[in-house]
Amino acid sequence: MSLSVRLKQQLPGIALDLDFDAPSGVTVLFGRSGSGKTTVVNAVAGLLRPEAGRVAVDDWVLFDTDRGEWLPPHRRRLGYIFQEGRLFPHLTVRQNLNYGRWFAPRGAQRENPDRVIEMLGIGHLLDRRPAMLSGGEKQRVAIGRALLASPRLILADEPLAALDDARKAEILPYFERLRDEVSVPILYVTHSAAEVARLATSVVALQEGRVLRHGPASEVLADPSVAPAGVRAVGALLKVRVAAHHKDGLSELEAGGARLFLPRISHRIGEELRIRIPAQEVILSNKQPEGLSALNVLSGQVEAIRAGEGPGAIVSVNTPAGVVLARVTRRSVAALGLEPGRPCYAVIKTVALAPQDVGGRVFAP
Amino acid sequence: MEALRLSLRVSFWATLVTLPFGIFVAYALARWRFPGRQVLNGLVHLPLILPPVVTGYLLLLTFGLQGPLGKPLAGLGIVFAFRWTGAALAAGIMAFPLMVRAIRLSIEAVDPKLEQAGATLGASRLMVFATVTLPMIFPGVIAGAILAFAKAMGEFGATITFVSNIPGQTQTLPSAVYAFLQVPGGEAAATRLVIISIIIAMGALLLSEYVGRRVAERVAGS
Numbered sequence: 230m231s232l233s234v235r236l237k238q239q240l241p242g243i244a245l246d247l248d249f250d251a252p253s254g255v256t257v258l259f260g261r262s263g264s265g266k267t268t269v270v271n272a273v274a275g276l277l278r279p280e281a282g283r284v285a286v287d288d289w290v291l292f293d294t295d296r297g298e299w300l301p302p303h304r305r306r307l308g309y310i311f312q313e314g315r316l317f318p319h320l321t322v323r324q325n326l327n328y329g330r331w332f333a334p335r336g337a338q339r340e341n342p343d344r345v346i347e348m349l350g351i352g353h354l355l356d357r358r359p360a361m362l363s364g365g366e367k368q369r370v371a372i373g374r375a376l377l378a379s380p381r382l383i384l385a386d387e388p389l390a391a392l393d394d395a396r397k398a399e400i401l402p403y404f405e406r407l408r409d410e411v412s413v414p415i416l417y418v419t420h421s422a423a424e425v426a427r428l429a430t431s432v433v434a435l436q437e438g439r440v441l442r443h444g445p446a447s448e449v450l451a452d453p454s455v456a457p458a459g460v461r462a463v464g465a466l467l468k469v470r471v472a473a474h475h476k477d478g479l480s481e482l483e484a485g486g487a488r489l490f491l492p493r494i495s496h497r498i499g500e501e502l503r504i505r506i507p508a509q510e511v512i513l514s515n516k517q518p519e520g521l522s523a524l525n526v527l528s529g530q531v532e533a534i535r536a537g538e539g540p541g542a543i544v545s546v547n548t549p550a551g552v553v554l555a556r557v558t559r560r561s562v563a564a565l566g567l568e569p570g571r572p573c574y575a576v577i578k579t580v581a582l583a584p585q586d587v588g589g590r591v592f593a594p
Numbered sequence: 595m596e597a598l599r600l601s602l603r604v605s606f607w608a609t610l611v612t613l614p615f616g617i618f619v620a621y622a623l624a625r626w627r628f629p630g631r632q633v634l635n636g637l638v639h640l641p642l643i644l645p646p647v648v649t650g651y652l653l654l655l656t657f658g659l660q661g662p663l664g665k666p667l668a669g670l671g672i673v674f675a676f677r678w679t680g681a682a683l684a685a686g687i688m689a690f691p692l693m694v695r696a697i698r699l700s701i702e703a704v705d706p707k708l709e710q711a712g713a714t715l716g717a718s719r720l721m722v723f724a725t726v727t728l729p730m731i732f733p734g735v736i737a738g739a740i741l742a743f744a745k746a747m748g749e750f751g752a753t754i755t756f757v758s759n760i761p762g763q764t765q766t767l768p769s770a771v772y773a774f775l776q777v778p779g780g781e782a783a784a785t786r787l788v789i790i791s792i793i794i795a796m797g798a799l800l801l802s803e804y805v806g807r808r809v810a811e812r813v814a815g816s
Binding site: 274276302303317331333378384 | 715
């Protein structure tokens, strides 16, 4: 199944005008606040009526302003996971979970409630009311409620933004399971590059209401031109395998023959992961570095140098582990004599491979 | 005693019949933007600001036996003039603004985002209202109904103008108090009725506070 979206809408300050397709898996709408992400999701949900456009899941049209078609939200078969959860305070967790099921068409393919409850680990909460739940528990129930409505499309609008880091780490695996186990397209809004790195099958980077870049996560995140969507976002995604866990608290990862170290992770040896290396955590050298405290050094050739605004430049380095991006100054580029094709070394500070940037199963790209 | 029974009956029906209208109008005023919204708001509040005698006289003109609504309704067997049903109509109209205000406040306190969530989960507007909005405003509805009941119990001006003061037919508690005060030596009987009125009014107030608090606790889930 795939979702196609075409929208035009004049908002205060920006003109939304975009067109993209979202395959099954997680399509992340990525961009700064005010780039129009939430407007897109709400238009897909039918909570706001855009001036022009068309949204369809395969050939099932949710609305098409050219042909005057408009399905009200309750007939769109959605599972919408809101930032604030929006659980019904007067109903128990069980009743909240069942809410969407009451209205799902009889013939709809139904998720097994016991399986969903088990997957989300909310079995012990069923008789509580939302007021008695923690933020993370609320969001898990909200995910379950959306899933059990037998949706043909799942929408998530910054579902983790209201949670602290520990809660985010608690919820992210459930979204990964959602991505890997549910066949419907998931449209996921966020401005966090870490969430993109972990979840995205494909990424739509938005800037001021327009699609800046659209493609597989590893390509979009590695493209310095997405910088306007959030400079800190630029970084490489590497596919790695867990090679060993060491006694001194480090885990060893293997990628294309190269070795990387990071603080101990809980994944099993042999498991495939993807990790994100933010460009600003990478230092370049034109000689084999010696006497450095950094453990991770990848050798390779400069692939391209893209100068951005101001004094900075993004250098992409082709290494055995994959393409690594480094954010350096233009002065350094000149001082090191970096040019496409020249050998160089990418030094990655160990701490840069933060656990929240470590993704689950490697998906499409 | 007859006046008390009549008053209870009049107020009960006045409250029960106006309640659905009250919820509907309160919802429309709280949630919908439509032309004439301010006019509707003004009409609803009119009985609160007009002298009750004027409201009663307007009812008499409209629902009297020769009135533009009274005549066709009488043809259907529904007669308001000089009947207890007329007293209920007058009481209901007079209590309506209080009921609408209480319910409207509680609707405005419900986050429309929860109603949106209901819609995305497949509930039509009506089902969202029945399963999300109504349960959440229940304390406000109860409070509005009890307030309206108390107001209906005390309604005097519009009632006596519209349906007069016929013992056993239209003589409600306040009308009876008024009648006793018009005859020499009626003060004792009037005082008895006054005490009954006070007890009922206080009882209604306490009940509404109690019910409101209990329901609010249940809804909040604490």
